[in-house]
Amino acid sequence: QVQLVESGGGLVQAGGSLRLSCAASGSIFSFNTMGWYRQAPGKQRELVAGITRGGIRNYLDSVKGRFTISRDNAKNTVYLQMNSLKPEDSAVYYCNSVPSQPRYWGQGTQVTVSS
DSSP: OOOEEEEOOEEEETTOOEEEEEEESSOOTTOSEEEEEEEOTTSOOEEEEEEETTOOEEEOGGGTTTEEEEEETTTTEEEEEEOSOOGGGOEEEEEEESSOOGGGOOOOEEEEEEO
């Protein structure tokens, strides 16, 4: 069974950048679409960005132009480059397939953006 481990979060000032990584213990090639999700306190988890096996990307409107999702099937890793970060981007970020599957939720990585 594939396990997903997120890393790369941290505390950053508004306008700063972070790069998140999602390392899979097994092949992610079988997942047609991989995604990054986030959940802020008191809010529902939302899909931030997704990328198909063929490289087609989709983004939440609020992050378009600022976030870039990529995947390296050979390394079984998915990335999220986040630029021009805003305080409202603060959340725990998770990766999972799209649509998500409960068994693949990991611990996530905390992103905190200070104003």
